[in-house]
Amino acid sequence: MNKVFTQSKSLRDIDTHYCPGCGHGILHRLVAEVIDELGLREKTIGVAPVGCAVIAYDYWSFDCTEAAHGRALAVATAIKRCRPNLAVFTYQGDGDLASIGLAETVHAANRGENLTCIFVNNACYGMTGGQMAPTTIIGQKTTTTPWGRSPSNGDGWPLKVSEMLAPLEGVCFVARATITNPNAVLKTKNYIKKAFCNQMENKGFSLVEILSPCPTVWQKEPTQAMRWIEEEMVKVFPLGVIKDKA
């Protein structure tokens, strides 16, 4: 018998610190699989964010660095400009990319930097205890919106980063996916692979947004959290390819 489905070599065989049912585990595996399939393990530099995935570099066996909060795309820009032959990607959460690092994100996209950005949207600040994030959906309870996010209370509306970046000239590929079922996981992997291929073909900035569960902060069972994405989050953040210039 041959092991046909097993851990890829870019993913280290160690226990992760993530909560049970957290989407980061699946996404770490998908990124590692894509890098192995494209043969980029010795030619990749990842940039880890600040957030729950802050020690993502411990779980991957290719080169990684860490950026200050929200500045992953600025750091990645510098790496890519110094070493244009390498595959450089950022792996960022919604607090990192859509709030603190929004300026870096918009300008990296607008400059058309030849980078891959993996954007993990869990609609809250997971690591700091579940505060409202820009992507929190209307009515969602967080520790800073205990009665639910309400625009009439001055909380604003969910920020749709993918739709916001797609019209920019420098952006090549924007897609939104989720990981709530095996089919969605395979689709997400295809989008991530396409985002890396675009970079290797010098086509410009590619962003893949993934709606990912945070069962602990959402106070749901892992299986209920997946269902909540399918029933509630997808209405606000529709899935699919938003822009494909390639």
Place this chain on the structure above:
Amino acid sequence: MAEVTIKKDKCKGCQLCLIHCPAGHLVLSSKLNKRGVKSVEIKPGTKCSGCTFCFLMCPDACIAISK
């Protein structure tokens, strides 16, 4: 037929594999693992078709499938 191996001590018991197994071959163990949670195990005597749904849904890369 395929053979599924589960690293029980890595399992956090989230049950995402269990609900996505179309044949219902996975169950929660009655024993606690090293982490102190009930890990997932394969029902004895079941024949796996190797659809890989459990492998795709596992957030902790606990599952390997041989064919």
